[in-house]
Amino acid sequence: GAVVSQHPSWVICKSGTSVKIECRSLDFQATTMFWYRQFPKQSLMLMATSNEGSKATYEQGVEKDKFLINHASLTLSTLTVTSAHPEDSSFYICSARDPQTSGSYEQYFGPGTRLTVT
Protein backbone atom coordinates (compact mmCIF):
# COMPACT_ATOMS: atom_id res chain seq x y z
CA GLY A 1 0.00 0.00 0.00
CA ALA A 2 0.87 3.66 -0.29
CA VAL A 3 3.28 4.97 2.33
CA VAL A 4 3.64 8.47 3.69
CA SER A 5 6.56 9.39 5.89
CA GLN A 6 7.12 12.34 8.18
CA HIS A 7 10.34 13.72 9.50
CA PRO A 8 11.16 14.31 12.24
CA SER A 9 8.92 12.14 14.39
CA TRP A 10 9.63 14.28 17.45
CA VAL A 11 11.23 17.68 17.74
CA ILE A 12 11.91 19.97 20.66
CA CYS A 13 12.68 23.60 19.94
CA LYS A 14 13.06 26.78 21.90
CA SER A 15 10.48 29.52 21.87
CA GLY A 16 11.08 31.96 19.05
CA THR A 17 12.82 29.55 16.73
CA SER A 18 11.44 27.94 13.57
CA VAL A 19 11.04 24.28 12.87
CA LYS A 20 10.38 22.46 9.60
CA ILE A 21 8.41 19.24 9.27
CA GLU A 22 8.62 17.18 6.10
CA CYS A 23 5.92 14.98 4.65
CA ARG A 24 6.83 12.60 1.83
CA SER A 25 4.84 10.20 -0.27
CA LEU A 26 7.21 7.31 -0.85
CA ASP A 27 5.61 5.31 -3.63
CA PHE A 28 3.07 7.55 -5.29
CA GLN A 29 2.67 11.08 -6.52
CA ALA A 30 0.71 13.19 -4.09
CA THR A 31 -0.69 16.17 -5.91
CA THR A 32 -2.64 17.05 -2.78
CA MET A 33 -1.46 16.86 0.80
CA PHE A 34 -3.22 17.88 3.98
CA TRP A 35 -1.84 19.10 7.26
CA TYR A 36 -3.73 18.35 10.45
CA ARG A 37 -3.11 19.34 14.01
CA GLN A 38 -4.07 17.20 16.97
CA PHE A 39 -3.99 18.39 20.56
CA PRO A 40 -3.79 15.77 23.33
CA LYS A 41 -6.95 13.71 23.63
CA GLN A 42 -8.60 15.67 20.86
CA SER A 43 -9.49 15.11 17.27
CA LEU A 44 -7.64 16.05 14.12
CA MET A 45 -8.24 19.56 12.86
CA LEU A 46 -7.41 20.46 9.29
CA MET A 47 -4.91 23.30 9.08
CA ALA A 48 -4.36 23.58 5.36
CA THR A 49 -4.58 21.88 2.00
CA SER A 50 -1.41 21.82 -0.03
CA ASN A 51 -1.44 21.39 -3.80
CA GLU A 52 1.75 20.81 -5.73
CA GLY A 53 2.99 23.93 -7.44
CA SER A 54 0.43 26.30 -5.96
CA LYS A 55 -0.18 28.16 -2.75
CA ALA A 56 -1.68 26.31 0.15
CA THR A 57 -5.26 26.88 1.19
CA TYR A 58 -5.52 27.58 4.89
CA GLU A 59 -8.49 26.92 7.11
CA GLN A 60 -10.12 29.78 8.92
CA GLY A 61 -8.20 30.76 12.02
CA VAL A 62 -4.88 29.29 10.86
CA GLU A 63 -2.17 31.92 10.50
CA LYS A 64 -0.58 31.41 7.12
CA ASP A 65 2.43 33.55 8.01
CA LYS A 66 3.10 31.39 11.04
CA PHE A 67 2.53 28.00 9.44
CA LEU A 68 4.33 28.11 6.12
CA ILE A 69 3.50 25.30 3.75
CA ASN A 70 5.49 24.47 0.65
CA HIS A 71 4.53 21.71 -1.77
CA ALA A 72 7.34 22.05 -4.25
CA SER A 73 7.30 18.53 -5.66
CA LEU A 74 4.85 15.71 -6.20
CA THR A 75 6.30 13.78 -3.28
CA LEU A 76 7.19 16.41 -0.70
CA SER A 77 5.31 18.96 1.34
CA THR A 78 6.84 20.89 4.21
CA LEU A 79 5.29 22.69 7.14
CA THR A 80 7.42 25.34 8.82
CA VAL A 81 6.30 26.65 12.16
CA THR A 82 7.85 30.10 12.40
CA SER A 83 8.66 31.84 15.67
CA ALA A 84 7.29 28.91 17.59
CA HIS A 85 5.67 29.41 20.97
CA PRO A 86 4.68 26.89 23.64
CA GLU A 87 1.06 27.03 22.49
CA ASP A 88 2.22 25.63 19.13
CA SER A 89 3.20 22.42 20.88
CA SER A 90 1.05 19.74 19.33
CA PHE A 91 0.99 16.65 17.17
CA TYR A 92 1.11 17.46 13.46
CA ILE A 93 -0.09 14.87 10.97
CA CYS A 94 0.08 15.01 7.21
CA SER A 95 -1.89 12.97 4.75
CA ALA A 96 -1.72 12.63 1.01
CA ARG A 97 -3.91 11.60 -1.85
CA ASP A 98 -3.24 10.85 -5.46
CA PRO A 99 -6.26 12.16 -7.36
CA GLN A 100 -5.08 10.53 -10.56
CA THR A 101 -5.75 7.01 -9.36
CA SER A 102 -9.03 5.27 -9.22
CA GLY A 103 -10.65 5.43 -5.82
CA SER A 104 -9.48 9.00 -5.53
CA TYR A 105 -10.94 9.28 -2.07
CA GLU A 106 -8.05 7.23 -0.71
CA GLN A 107 -6.02 9.24 1.74
CA TYR A 108 -2.79 8.03 3.31
CA PHE A 109 -1.53 9.31 6.63
CA GLY A 110 1.97 9.93 7.86
CA PRO A 111 2.97 8.77 11.34
CA GLY A 112 2.87 12.30 12.73
CA THR A 113 5.35 14.70 14.29
CA ARG A 114 5.29 15.67 17.91
CA LEU A 115 6.39 19.26 18.39
CA THR A 116 7.36 20.52 21.83
CA VAL A 117 8.23 24.18 22.21
CA THR A 118 10.02 25.09 25.42
Add this chain to the structure above:
Amino acid sequence: AQTVTQSQPEMSVQEAETVTLSCTYDTSENNYYLFWYKQPPSRQMILVIRQEAYKQQNATENRFSVNFQKAAKSFSLKISDSQLGDTAMYFCAFMKHVNYGGSQGNLIFGKGTKLSVKP
Protein backbone atom coordinates in the same frame (compact mmCIF):
# COMPACT_ATOMS: atom_id res chain seq x y z
CA ALA B 1 -20.69 23.09 6.51
CA GLN B 2 -20.38 19.45 7.41
CA THR B 3 -20.17 18.22 10.97
CA VAL B 4 -19.45 14.82 12.46
CA THR B 5 -20.64 13.88 15.94
CA GLN B 6 -19.46 11.01 18.07
CA SER B 7 -21.50 10.99 21.25
CA GLN B 8 -19.52 8.33 23.12
CA PRO B 9 -16.22 9.72 24.46
CA GLU B 10 -15.25 6.37 25.96
CA MET B 11 -16.39 2.79 25.72
CA SER B 12 -15.19 -0.53 26.98
CA VAL B 13 -15.86 -4.09 25.92
CA GLN B 14 -14.78 -7.51 27.05
CA GLU B 15 -12.49 -9.46 24.79
CA ALA B 16 -14.39 -11.58 22.25
CA GLU B 17 -17.59 -9.57 22.66
CA THR B 18 -19.21 -7.15 20.24
CA VAL B 19 -19.28 -3.38 20.52
CA THR B 20 -20.92 -0.66 18.46
CA LEU B 21 -19.58 2.86 18.13
CA SER B 22 -21.98 5.61 17.11
CA CYS B 23 -21.50 8.40 14.61
CA THR B 24 -23.89 10.92 13.13
CA TYR B 25 -23.13 13.57 10.59
CA ASP B 26 -24.74 16.56 9.01
CA THR B 27 -24.40 17.53 5.38
CA SER B 28 -26.39 18.88 2.50
CA GLU B 29 -24.26 16.92 0.04
CA ASN B 30 -25.71 13.89 -1.68
CA ASN B 31 -22.47 12.29 -2.77
CA TYR B 32 -19.82 11.71 -0.14
CA TYR B 33 -17.74 9.15 1.69
CA LEU B 34 -17.66 8.06 5.29
CA PHE B 35 -14.77 6.47 7.12
CA TRP B 36 -13.81 4.97 10.40
CA TYR B 37 -10.19 5.44 11.41
CA LYS B 38 -8.34 3.82 14.27
CA GLN B 39 -5.60 5.63 16.15
CA PRO B 40 -3.68 3.33 18.50
CA PRO B 41 -1.22 4.66 21.08
CA SER B 42 1.40 4.96 18.33
CA ARG B 43 -0.89 7.68 16.90
CA GLN B 44 -0.63 6.33 13.37
CA MET B 45 -4.00 6.78 11.69
CA ILE B 46 -5.24 3.48 10.29
CA LEU B 47 -8.21 3.17 7.97
CA VAL B 48 -10.66 0.64 9.36
CA ILE B 49 -13.51 0.80 6.90
CA ARG B 50 -15.09 3.13 4.36
CA GLN B 51 -18.52 3.59 2.87
CA GLU B 52 -19.55 5.34 -0.30
CA ALA B 53 -22.82 7.19 0.22
CA TYR B 54 -24.25 6.04 -3.10
CA LYS B 55 -23.96 2.41 -2.04
CA GLN B 56 -26.88 1.01 -0.09
CA GLN B 57 -25.03 -2.08 1.01
CA ASN B 58 -23.22 -1.73 4.30
CA ALA B 59 -19.46 -2.11 4.12
CA THR B 60 -17.75 -4.96 5.94
CA GLU B 61 -14.10 -5.71 6.56
CA ASN B 62 -13.56 -8.96 8.45
CA ARG B 63 -14.66 -8.26 12.06
CA PHE B 64 -15.65 -4.68 11.27
CA SER B 65 -18.94 -3.66 9.75
CA VAL B 66 -20.98 -0.51 9.51
CA ASN B 67 -24.64 0.34 9.73
CA PHE B 68 -25.10 3.17 7.27
CA GLN B 69 -28.44 4.93 7.44
CA LYS B 70 -28.28 7.70 4.87
CA ALA B 71 -31.66 9.25 5.61
CA ALA B 72 -30.89 9.37 9.32
CA LYS B 73 -27.30 10.46 8.62
CA SER B 74 -26.00 7.77 10.87
CA PHE B 75 -22.87 5.67 10.42
CA SER B 76 -22.13 3.28 13.26
CA LEU B 77 -19.23 0.84 13.51
CA LYS B 78 -19.66 -2.67 14.85
CA ILE B 79 -16.62 -4.57 16.02
CA SER B 80 -17.22 -8.28 16.46
CA ASP B 81 -15.05 -10.67 18.45
CA SER B 82 -13.18 -7.76 20.01
CA GLN B 83 -9.46 -8.23 20.44
CA LEU B 84 -6.99 -6.55 22.77
CA GLY B 85 -5.36 -4.97 19.72
CA ASP B 86 -8.58 -3.13 18.98
CA THR B 87 -7.90 -0.85 21.94
CA ALA B 88 -7.52 2.60 20.39
CA MET B 89 -9.20 5.89 19.61
CA TYR B 90 -11.73 5.55 16.83
CA PHE B 91 -12.60 8.49 14.65
CA CYS B 92 -15.53 8.78 12.32
CA ALA B 93 -14.80 10.98 9.31
CA PHE B 94 -16.64 12.55 6.39
CA MET B 95 -15.36 13.56 2.99
CA LYS B 96 -17.24 15.26 0.19
CA HIS B 97 -17.08 13.61 -3.19
CA VAL B 98 -14.11 14.83 -5.18
CA ASN B 99 -14.10 14.82 -8.94
CA TYR B 100 -11.42 12.74 -10.62
CA GLY B 101 -8.26 14.80 -10.49
CA GLY B 102 -9.80 17.25 -8.02
CA SER B 103 -7.61 19.06 -5.57
CA GLN B 104 -9.64 18.89 -2.38
CA GLY B 105 -10.79 15.86 -0.45
CA ASN B 106 -9.99 16.77 3.13
CA LEU B 107 -11.50 14.75 5.95
CA ILE B 108 -13.76 16.14 8.66
CA PHE B 109 -13.37 14.18 11.86
CA GLY B 110 -15.57 13.56 14.84
CA LYS B 111 -14.12 14.00 18.31
CA GLY B 112 -13.40 10.33 18.67
CA THR B 113 -14.34 7.42 20.91
CA LYS B 114 -11.75 5.85 23.13
CA LEU B 115 -12.31 2.10 23.06
CA SER B 116 -10.79 -0.16 25.67
CA VAL B 117 -10.90 -3.92 25.20
CA LYS B 118 -10.58 -5.72 28.52
CA PRO B 119 -9.19 -9.24 28.90
